[in-house]
Amino acid sequence: xxxxxxxxxxxxxxxxxxxxxxxxxxxxxxxxxxxxxxxxxxxxxxxxxxxxxxxxxxxxxxxxxxxxxxxxxxxxxxxxxxxxxxxxxxxxxxxxxxxxxxxxxxxxxxxxxxxxxxxxxxxxxxxxxxxxxxxxxxxx
Amino acid sequence: xxxxxxxxxxxxxxxxxxxxxxxxxxxxxxxxxxxxxxxxxxxxxxxxxxxxxxxxxxxxxxxxxxxxxxxxxxxxxxxxxxxxxxxxxxxxxxxxxxxxxxxxxxxxxxxxxxxxxxxxxxxxxxxxxxxxxxxxxxxxxxx
Numbered sequence: 001x002x003x004x005x006x007x008x009x010x011x012x013x014x015x016x017x018x019x020x021x022x023x024x025x026x027x028x029x030x031x032x033x034x035x036x037x038x039x040x041x042x043x044x045x046x047x048x049x050x051x052x053x054x055x056x057x058x059x060x061x062x063x064x065x066x067x068x069x070x071x072x073x074x075x076x077x078x079x080x081x082x083x084x085x086x087x088x089x090x091x092x093x094x095x096x097x098x099x100x101x102x103x104x105x106x107x108x109x110x111x112x113x114x115x116x117x118x119x120x121x122x123x124x125x126x127x128x129x130x131x132x133x134x135x136x137x138x139x140x
Numbered sequence: 141x142x143x144x145x146x147x148x149x150x151x152x153x154x155x156x157x158x159x160x161x162x163x164x165x166x167x168x169x170x171x172x173x174x175x176x177x178x179x180x181x182x183x184x185x186x187x188x189x190x191x192x193x194x195x196x197x198x199x200x201x202x203x204x205x206x207x208x209x210x211x212x213x214x215x216x217x218x219x220x221x222x223x224x225x226x227x228x229x230x231x232x233x234x235x236x237x238x239x240x241x242x243x244x245x246x247x248x249x250x251x252x253x254x255x256x257x258x259x260x261x262x263x264x265x266x267x268x269x270x271x272x273x274x275x276x277x278x279x280x281x282x283x
Contacts, residue, residue: 007196023194062195065234114234114250114279116194 010086011059013103013121016074018061023118026059028085028097030134055099055125055132057083063108063117075119077106080126086139096139099129144201144280145186147246152205154241155231156182160223162216163209179269180211180220187275199282208257208273217270221256224273229253232279245283252277 009026011018034048061075083101088094105122109115131137142150149169156167166181168174173183187204194200207228209220231240232250240248259271 007193009196020195020197022196114252 004088006088008089010084010090012082012084013074013101013123014079014081016071018059018071018074021061021064021067021071022059023062023116024060026085027057028133029056030054030132031056055097055101055129056123057085057101058120058122060118060120063119075103075106075121077103079103082130083123087133090139092140093138095133096131096137097129097133098131098137100126102126141282142243142245144199144246144282145189145203147243148186148203148205148248148278148280149184151241151243151248152184152207152228155239156184156207156224156227159227160220162220162223180209180216182220182224183208183210183271192279201280203278203280204254205276205278206257206273207276208259208271211270211272212267214270214272217272221272221274225253228274228276247281247283249279249281250277 170185
């Protein structure tokens with residue numbers, strides 16, 4: 001085994017691979033809110049049940065003036081498509097997340113002190129994922 | 141592939157050589173300056189180099205480059221400081237006034253003028269030598 005500190009991520013939204021333009025970091029969050037199900041007299045503690053599972057993801061894509069035409073169409077907010085992410089690349093047997101996601105926000109930054117330009121892409125779940133990291137799914 | 145610092149040495153030398161009649165061809169990196177070189181001349185050297193991880197599959201490096209004029213009177217040294225700033229500040233390919241020579245291995249993305257170099261030293265026979273210039277922050281990308 002080895003503790004992962006790799007940046008060998010695989011990222012695809014729709015038909016466009018984005019790992020070559022990915023910069024800084026990506027954030028993935030699987031959440032489940034809870035519902036208070038406490039009922040009956042004499043209870044001393046709250047009881048809860050988990051609600052439906054949600055997935056969110058955001059990551060940054062660089063502005064590369066030579067290649068941006070190859071991926072700029074992917075940066076349009078409001079698009080629902082398949083997002084595939086492999087934290088260890090997409091080799092057979094490596095962990096895989098795949099699901100329908102909606103790109104809800106594309107945020108662009110430029111600064112006068114010459115920091116790199118990047119797009120921050122934010123996704124929310126569009127439907128039940130086909131494959132999840134926590135579910136043990138892998139690339140074929 | 142040429143190292144980034146070597147590439148930058150070549151680019152800076154080519155850009156500054158004969159760029160002004162004040163120093164003519166007398167532009168030297170730290171490893172090529174000779175003791176007999178006639179003043180005024182331009183002297184440049186790498187102050188630091190740091191790898192900067194921007195993309196997974198492409199190397200970037202951020203270099204601090206010191207560039208100064210060396211002259212025997214203060215007025216000439218200050219004139220060179222201004223001329224060198226005119227020649228180098230914002231000269232990278234992503235800057236507002238791109239004008240550095242191209243290189244097949246590395247691109248100079250940005251050149252930003254930083255802190256000033258102010259140094260006066262006594263030479264032999266109590267001759268004062270004036271060093272004036274700037275340190276430039278340079279971001280480079282492999283091609």
